[in-house]
Amino acid sequence: ENVTAAQWSPNGATLGTIDLTLPDNQVFGQDVFSPAEQRKRLPKSVYKQLQSTLENGEALDSSLADAVALAMKEWALEKGATHYAHWFQPLTGSTAEKHDSFYGPDGDGTAIAEFSGKELIQGEPDASSFPTGGLRATFEARGYTAWDPTSPAFILENPNGALLCIPTAFASWTGEALDTKIPLLRSMEALSTSAIRALRLLGDEQSQRIFTTVGPEQEYFLIDEQYYFERPDLITTGRTLFGAKPPKGHELDDHYFGSIPERVLAYMLEVELELAKLGVPIKTRHNEVAPAQYEVAPIFENSNVGSDHQQLTMQVLQTVARRYGLVCLLHEKPFAGVNGSGKHNNWSMGTDTGSNLLEPGATPHSNLSFLFFCTAVIQAVDKHQGLVRATAAGPGQDHRLGANEAPPAIISIFLGRELETVYTAIEKGEAGEAVPGSFLGLGTDVLPPLPLHGGDRNRTSPFAFTGNKFEFRAIGSTQSVALPNTVLNTIVAEAIDDLSAQLEEALKGGASLEEALRPVLQKSYAAHKRVVFDGDGYSEEWHNEAAERGLLNLRTTPDALPYFVAEDTVKVFEQYRVLSERELESRFDVFTEQYAVKINIEAETAASIARTLLLPAALRHLALLKSAGVESLTSETQTLVDEFVTVIKALENVNLKENQEDEPPAVWANFLRDSVIPAMDAVREVADKLEKVVADDLWPLPKYSEILFIK
Numbered sequence: 001e002n003v004t005a006a007q008w009s010p011n012g013a014t015l016g017t018i019d020l021t022l023p024d025n026q027v028f029g030q031d032v033f034s035p036a037e038q039r040k041r042l043p044k045s046v047y048k049q050l051q052s053t054l055e056n057g058e059a060l061d062s063s064l065a066d067a068v069a070l071a072m073k074e075w076a077l078e079k080g081a082t083h084y085a086h087w088f089q090p091l092t093g094s095t096a097e098k099h100d101s102f103y104g105p106d107g108d109g110t111a112i113a114e115f116s117g118k119e120l121i122q123g124e125p126d127a128s129s130f131p132t133g134g135l136r137a138t139f140e141a142r143g144y145t146a147w148d149p150t151s152p153a154f155i156l157e158n159p160n161g162a163l164l165c166i167p168t169a170f171a172s173w174t175g176e177a178l179d180t181k182i183p184l185l186r187s188m189e190a191l192s193t194s195a196i197r198a199l200r201l202l203g204d205e206q207s208q209r210i211f212t213t214v215g216p217e218q219e220y221f222l223i224d225e226q227y228y229f230e231r232p233d234l235i236t237t238g239r240t241l242f243g244a245k246p247p248k249g250h251e252l253d254d255h256y257f258g259s260i261p262e263r264v265l266a267y268m269l270e271v272e273l274e275l276a277k278l279g280v281p282i283k284t285r286h287n288e289v290a291p292a293q294y295e296v297a298p299i300f301e302n303s304n305v306g307s308d309h310q311q312l313t314m315q316v317l318q319t320v321a322r323r324y325g326l327v328c329l330l331h332e333k334p335f336a337g338v339n340g341s342g343k344h345n346n347w348s349m350g351t352d353t354g355s356n357l358l359e360p361g362a363t364p365h366s367n368l369s370f371l372f373f374c375t376a377v378i379q380a381v382d383k384h385q386g387l388v389r390a391t392a393a394g395p396g397q398d399h400r401l402g403a404n405e406a407p408p409a410i411i412s413i414f415l416g417r418e419l420e421t422v423y424t425a426i427e428k429g430e431a432g433e434a435v436p437g438s439f440l441g442l443g444t445d446v447l448p449p450l451p452l453h454g455g456d457r458n459r460t461s462p463f464a465f466t467g468n469k470f471e472f473r474a475i476g477s478t479q480s481v482a483l484p485n486t487v488l489n490t491i492v493a494e495a496i497d498d499l500s501a502q503l504e505e506a507l508k509g510g511a512s513l514e515e516a517l518r519p520v521l522q523k524s525y526a527a528h529k530r531v532v533f534d535g536d537g538y539s540e541e542w543h544n545e546a547a548e549r550g551l552l553n554l555r556t557t558p559d560a561l562p563y564f565v566a567e568d569t570v571k572v573f574e575q576y577r578v579l580s581e582r583e584l585e586s587r588f589d590v591f592t593e594q595y596a597v598k599i600n601i602e603a604e605t606a607a608s609i610a611r612t613l614l615l616p617a618a619l620r621h622l623a624l625l626k627s628a629g630v631e632s633l634t635s636e637t638q639t640l641v642d643e644f645v646t647v648i649k650a651l652e653n654v655n656l657k658e659n660q661e662d663e664p665p666a667v668w669a670n671f672l673r674d675s676v677i678p679a680m681d682a683v684r685e686v687a688d689k690l691e692k693v694v695a696d697d698l699w700p701l702p703k704y705s706e707i708l709f710i711k
């Protein structure tokens with residue numbers, strides 16, 4: 001039996017009919033408490049109740065929980081699980097799990113496995129150690145986790161046992177979201193409501209729910225673990241803080257889509273097998289542009305499950321690497337001067353009747369619907385460009401966005417020539433003047449064929465229409481996709497409602513749908529077309545033109561993060577009940593603090609490596625030159641060493657504790673960006689020069705030429 005992406009939507013709706021061509025379908029989902037497994041194990045009435053609860057998006061009847069818990073426990077024990085964990089996603093961006101044993105003493109000296117509905121539904125981890133932003137200051141530190149029945153439970157195996165993981169939401173006792181899942185679920189609900197209202201106006205009486213979908217492409221580096229352990233910077237910060245450009249980079253373009261080295265391929269197959277067991281539908285693997293860089297991509301799923309699966313993908317990529325003597329680096333910029341890693345977030349909206357709202361249709365009517373939803377996305381992204389940019393912000397990202405290889409920090413949308421022509425005609429009011437055989441008769445004729453993968457012709461766009469979905473390409477390789485998708489869902493819901501209200505008004509006078517819709521689309525596109533751009537996003541001219549168009553160019557994380565608490569953000573998030581102002585503020589606080597803490601760790605690591613590893617090596621080399629009496633080289637090295645001492649001292653100086661204490665995180669973050677990062681860069685500049693002159697056997701760090709090319 002083939003498994004389709006559809007089966008992983010909460011209600012089993014058909015979101016597409018792509019069959020999974022996985023290595024072994026027998027294995028697929030074997031470690032998942034899937035709907036199929038539930039059907040086998042639950043009393044029929046319980047199974048039916050559970051499914052209908054999920055379909056209608058209703059709250060769960062607690063009487064069901066005991067029955068589900070019992071079946072889940074039996075299944076998990078058969079799989080060898082000894083413990084269970086509420087698996088959740090705090091604001092750190094990674095996942096958290098607290099393990100509890102199934103077994104308790106039975107009073108007769110033996111143990112008995114127990115797991116009740118109560119334990120399934122709710123857990124109480126100590127929230128005080130997770131970042132909560134402002135939410136911790138005034139509220140109790142306690143938090144609770146709550147079962148998310150719309151994302152299936154799964155088993156994580158390890159050589160000595162297995163763990164039942166129950167996807168859960170994580171909230172404070174006062175009900176504030178402390179995680180990334182709650183807002184994502186709320187945003188999916190908001191978008192569904194708005195899109196259904198619009199679909200009714202557009203003549204769709206059938207669809208009952210809309211699911212946003214995500215298919216995230218993940219880039220990563222793989223290096224031999226020997227080099228990893230020899231680099232304290234990689235261990236502590238996830239990236240190399242030093243390293244001269246190797247003689248060979250990716251100039252030869254011989255790695256991209258090249259044949260995959262055997263050890264790496266073996267690794268990939270095992271990753272895919274592990275992920276298949278977990279029900280993650282991996283589809284694509286290939287080499288990426290940089291040496292030692294690769295990519296993996298799944299078939300899309302509904303946003304909630306897809307986002308959970310993305311977290312699992314990152315986890316499995318890292319775990320399996322160690323079995324092959326490799327280390328998987330997810331950092332956005334592990335190596336300076338070499339392409340960084342991103343995550344392409346493919347996003348769309350699907351109905352429970354199986355259609356994709358961003359699929360241009362074969363009929364004039366479906367094209368009206370397509371144009372409606374596509375226009376909503378353009379309007380939303382333009383209106384909230386600062387917020388969209390902020391969802392891709394982070395310390396690792398500051399090395400990528402705007403650099404010559406990743407999408408620029410300016411948010412713009414690539415539509416492709418065909419679609420842009422359609423919009424230009426709509427804007428000019430030409431559409432509708434039925435010109436036979438052309439797209440201009442919007443309601444009577446069809447759109448020109450829009451090539452699938454159209455967006456691939458413009459890799460420089462941060463937000464591209466790619467045939468039947470939008471691809472948000474600015475996200476970083478370490479980042480959770482939950483928040484960017486929460487933002488997309490919420491702002492698009494708002495735009496859909498805005499367009500719907502206008503359409504409702506226009507329909508009142510008895511106009512046909514086509515007549516009523518045309519001016520609505522026209523007005524929206526005219527107001528928001530400044531965000532549409534299909535040129536080279538990397539070019540200098542675009543930076544100038546974008547400024548003229550009034551588009552934001554938020555170059556660094558501290559520039560972007562304030563958009564989480566901007567007026568427009570608070571308004572839309574409160575209106576759709578996705579995040580309250582306090583919840584938004586807490587996110588701003590947490591992200592700002594994480595930026596500051598991470599940069600500070602980098603700066604202290606850089607200072608320590610420079611002084612205790614690199615400087616001694618340089619001094620030994622200098623002594624060598626002096627004793628050999630090579631005058632010219634001695635003075636050259638002496639100059640570098642003197643410079644090195646100066647810049648190290650300067651870095652140590654800005655790193656002093658008194659520069660941090662008592663400052664609000666935002667002030668500290670700006671100080672780090674403006675004073676500490678330049679001081680780190682200065683140290684690196686001299687260190688990288690020294691790397692090129694110091695005797696190879698004295699240089700204490702493995703070099704890029706080894707790390708990147710020895711596979």
Ligand code: ADP
Pocket residue numbers: 213214215216217297298299300301346347348349356453456466468469
């Ligand atoms: P490309 O290689 O041009 O980026 P692909 O068709 O290979 O495009 O798709 C890339 C990713 O987009 C895959 O992960 C895929 O699952 C995802 N994707 C395809 N359709 C959708 C959709 N409707 N919603 C969300 N993601 C999608």
Ligand code: MG
Pocket residue numbers: 217344471
């Ligand atoms: Mg892509």
